[in-house]
Amino acid sequence: MMWGKIATLFLSGPFNRIFASVDHYVSNDTKRQDIRANAINRFAETAAEERADARRYRVFWFIWCxxxxxxxxxxxxxxxxxxxxxxxxxxxxxxxVKPYVDTIVASIFGSGGLVATAQALSSAIRGRR
Structure with missing residues (x-):
């Protein structure tokens, strides 16, 4: 019993420093993930706003069709x-023509999927879901 208290007395300092370092590292990693999630979310919102702005004009729909x-x-x-x-x-x-066709197909099927994927990733990184 006495040896346990002596061991605790000598080892508590280094272990406390080790665990504090681990907690600090995890906290920094969480902050990095939050920054990354905010950047992805901001990019997705900006891309969605740009597409929504372009869709307001008839010329866009005529050329798209x-x-x-x-x-x-x-x-x-x-x-x-x-x-x-x-x-x-x-x-x-x-x-x-193939590169243009690929771009058209990607814009038709990929734009909504890309925004949804980016939002899902940013939500997952933040830990919402």
Whole structure:
């Protein structure tokens, strides 16, 4: 019993310093994660505001429908020709157009998903869910 008190007396100082250092490290890591979550959330909000601002104009919708409609029709023709083996011989997108098509498809399907993913990540980092 006496040896336990003596050991506690000598070892409590170093252990307290070690545990205080660990607590300080965890606190700093939590602050870093909060800063990272705030930055991701701010980026997602800014991106959403920019898209919402662009969507207010008719020109945006006209151009969006023009390009996405033609890409959608072409994709539909490629799919139907491939699945049902028609003799249309619809070729894939030309290499000069492919980057633009990828951008259009990503903007149609990816913009909402990207914002939702960024918000979910920032919420998870903050520990809300």
């Amino acid at each position: 023009l390009f996405s409609g033609s890409v959608g029709f072409w994709f539909f023709a490629i799919t139907i020709d491939t699945v049902f083996d028609f003799s249309w011989s619809v070729s894939d997108y030309p290499p000069s």
